[in-house]
Amino acid sequence: MFAFLFLSSRRKDETGNITSENNPALTAKITLIRDAFTAKLNSLGFQTPNTPKIIIKNTPAIISYGPEGLTIPNWETLGTEEKNTFNSWASQTDKGFTGEAFFKKSFNWFFVVHELGHYVQNLKGTENGPSQYQTELTANKIAIAYWKEQDLDGLNAYMDWVNAILNVIPQPNGTSQEYYNAHYIAETANINFNGYFQFYFVQQAYLDIETLKLSDFLQP
Numbered sequence: 104m105f106a107f108l109f110l111s112s113r114r115k116d117e118t119g120n121i122t123s124e125n126n127p128a129l130t131a132k133i134t135l136i137r138d139a140f141t142a143k144l145n146s147l148g149f150q151t152p153n154t155p156k157i158i159i160k161n162t163p164a165i166i167s168y169g170p171e172g173l174t175i176p177n178w179e180t181l182g183t184e185e186k187n188t189f190n191s192w193a194s195q196t197d198k199g200f201t202g203e204a205f206f207k208k209s210f211n212w213f214f215v216v217h218e219l220g221h222y223v224q225n226l227k228g229t230e231n232g233p234s235q236y237q238t239e240l241t242a243n244k245i246a247i248a249y250w251k252e253q254d255l256d257g258l259n260a261y262m263d264w265v266n267a268i269l270n271v272i273p274q275p276n277g278t279s280q281e282y283y284n285a286h287y288i289a290e291t292a293n294i295n296f297n298g299y300f301q302f303y304f305v306q307q308a309y310l311d312i313e314t315l316k317l318s319d320f321l322q323p
């Protein structure tokens with residue numbers, strides 16, 4: 104499994120029988136993002152077979168890409184524990200945004216392309232290497248390279264929120280590549296560890312915004 108965003112501490116027996124939702128409005132929104140991104144890839148000469156199916160479903164992984172498709176969460180039907188976590192993080196910043204707004208901007212916008220970055224990695228056969236840290240960082244570099252061309256103002260506004268959120272999520276004991284690769288499996292159920300690192304990877308990817316080019320990630 105790769106491309107999880109994070110797992111909550113919610114026990115499996117409390118998740119019940121999770122089924123995908125019929126949610127035409129959210130499906131349409133995600134479809135627009137997916138199709139614009141794949142059209143961009145095609146315009147750069149990168150073919151996009153097996154375009155991921157869109158599944159609206161709340162899972163412990165929050166958002167993911169895999170053989171089944173692109174699994175996208177819905178705030179309206181999200182579990183209370185996850186909602187509380189995002190509301191708590193948002194309320195501790197001084198930016199005035201809500202947990203709902205941050206969640207939707209993250210998982211119904213920015214990270215849709217992060218997950219499609221994993222789809223690109225999958226097509227190239229690079230999704231497993233050289234390390235999980237690099238796989239995640241590269242997915243965010245793909246997302247930054249794409250969003251800076253499509254919506255730079257939206258991206259910069261989102262980065263302001265990401266930077267603020269990183270100041271309030273409890274920090275792991277290290278942020279190095281070695282630390283992450285050594286601990287991420289043991290910490291899969293730690294919402295703070297995974298939340299911190301995923302937004303940290305976004306922040307790190309953004310450092311290279313001036314030089315990031317989508318076409319650079321599409322070479323064989």
Ligand SMILES: [Zn+2]
Nearest residue numbers: 106107239242
């Ligand atoms: Zn990922």
